[in-house]
Amino acid sequence: MHRLIQAVALDHLAEPDREQHITKAVELMVELFPYDTQPDQWPQCAQLLAHAQTLIDHARAVEAKRIRRQDAGQDPKLPRLVTSVGIYLHSRGLDSRLARQMHEQALFMYQQLYEGDHPDMAHCLVWLAIDLREAGEHERARDVDEQALATRQRLYRGDQSDVAMSLNSLAIDLRQLGQHERSRELAERALAMRQRLYQGDHRDVAMSLNNLAVGLRQLGAHVRARQLDEQALAMRQRLYQGDHPEVAISLSNVAVGLREIEEYRRARELDEQALAMRQRLYRGDHRNVAMSLNNVSRPWRCGSGCTNAITLTWL
């Protein structure tokens, strides 16, 4: 157990108010668990995962009691934590079905919490759309992405990073549904907006270059697609040192272009690099992840500093 959570839990043991403890633990866990997780944060997430999942179960039980009591004051931190855990499960390829369930749960909680638009709810919608897309439910993904885009356009005026992200995401859905021209239009708008927002190299610009290239290739604009893929790869290699899922995607995409012009040797080199990178990335410390998931049902004991072996069964 993380020492901060332990400390809070121990502080409150004299006055065993479970609901209060759980709310406090959720507050801490939201701070500890990365929101939009990147590969360098995966070890941290792996360590926290089992704790976060158990905590979510307890916190949901508390929320259910509050709803039964018709007690206002639901906890906005809980859906944020549930969203974060879902993002990690998805990003690391651990369990996409569970990731989707978590995003659906978080969305339901947000709907109880907020009557109008809220940035966190839109963020959750975007991730739900990603889960749906992966499951092949492209029409639902499009509907969800449209809802997120509309929300964000009401929340923000003009160029804004989340609006650009939603435009890009919707472009992917439309492409999957065969609406290539409309998809391309949105992908171009997203790229232009991001280029106005960011000078030089930026993760989101690379994402847009990547996405537009895929769309252009499907429309037969192979030369421009290859140029954009190469730009995206170069940008990502400058942005990320070492292994990164987005660099691997770009290596694969440049290889697609090289196959088109029958440069199979060069394509092979890049595909070998992408494969090796992905094997290293998704090897990770899976043993630790598996162990931490295995530990969920076990009660937690405080460290050697305690004189009494206190079992914090709620965490």
Add this chain to the structure above:
Amino acid sequence: MRQRLYQRDHPDVAMSLNNLAMDLRQLGEHEGARELAGEALVMRRRLIDSQ
């Protein structure tokens, strides 16, 4: 889930195996191509089963 974790399966790894198989086929390395394509197929089956 544990099975999947230990086998180190991931949809992107399966895709990379398949892409590399395509390159090898074009370069006339049919044996290697078959091996990689087979590995990709088995991994994709495991991924579907684990869902």
